[in-house]
Amino acid sequence: MFIDYYELLEISPNANSETIERVFRYFAMRYHPDNQDTGDASRFSEIAEAHNTLKDPVKRVQYDIQYKDHLKLRHELIEEVSNTKGIERDGVIQAKLLSLLYVKRRQDVNNPGIGDEELERMSGCPREHLEFHLWYLKAKGWIGRVENGMFAITVEGIDRANAEHRRDTSTRLLNHTG
Known part of the structure; x- marks a missing residue:
């Protein structure tokens, strides 16, 4: 130090x-x-x-x-x-990671994991930044590693993704009514 x-x-x-x-x-x-x-x-x-x-x-x-x-x-x-855009961008990346893992879990509940490199490729987030987001999502209990070492969304993560989706839908509806 x-x-x-x-x-x-x-x-x-x-x-x-x-x-x-x-x-x-x-x-x-x-x-x-x-x-x-x-x-x-x-x-x-x-x-x-x-x-x-x-x-x-x-x-x-x-x-x-x-x-x-x-x-x-x-x-x-x-x-x-x-740069406040950095924090906003982080939120978008975290939501994208949760969405990717949500869809993967929904598509194959018995094989829900996505590997680090595939997440990097799919999210468009470089490895050095991806580590931060994976750490955060894991610490919140929204994702975890499954038996084969891949990342998968947890029940808490699904609840979070659903809550975000409902909030985004409500915001879009409110914006269109005005």
Whole structure:
């Protein structure tokens, strides 16, 4: 797991070596295990690790590469959160997966499963995204793995699919009456 040493030391990534030393000394005195009032061995260890990395020019350059990658991932996460279409699209994919598994169960109640690769192909959802949706549907109890390892819709999943279908039908009827 990535630890943001700049945030830990409450300094800018542009901080010079004197600033790093000054801040480290302040936190070291505050969190040193010998300090009976504010001592915290775990926090002191984290601060010492951050200091040792950032004070060494070679280690700092290596760390800064990781730091920039982390910032990029965080920025991408924030961008995706801001995009409300992503969550809507997720709902559509999950409904599509439930529908596929619903129809498969209805067509052959004794052999209701669909494999991961076939679900990927049929849903048009790439593997790295499909895993999230399958995890969610499984955690909700709407799908499960059958004896042969394939995914199949559960009774709860059928109830969910039916409820969604009734809601969609009601919405369409309401939109056509106005």
